[in-house]
Amino acid sequence: MSNDRIAHKSISLREEKCLANEIKNLEKNISKVIYNSTIRAKLQDTVDGNEIRQDQVRVSILYSSFVSTSIFLKKEKSSDDIHSDH
Secondary structure, eight states: OGGGOOOOOOOOHHHHHHHHHHHHHHHHHHHHHHHHHHHHHHHHHHSOHHHHHHHHHHHHHHHHHHHHHHHHHHHHHHHHHHHHHO
């Protein structure tokens, strides 16, 4: 019988109300989450693999361009700092 007891800490009524409201909000949102994940899965199934690869290439090119520009600007700033010291 003692194994069936549940140990718990008492909380204030305010905390209990907050938790109850949070549970209600989560219950409301769960159907939206399920719906959105279903739609997302369907959309991913309909997307052609070539389009995904093209997007990946575009992102890769943009990232490479960003890195190159960043390196160039760092070198330019470093060069400006050296010239301003003299």
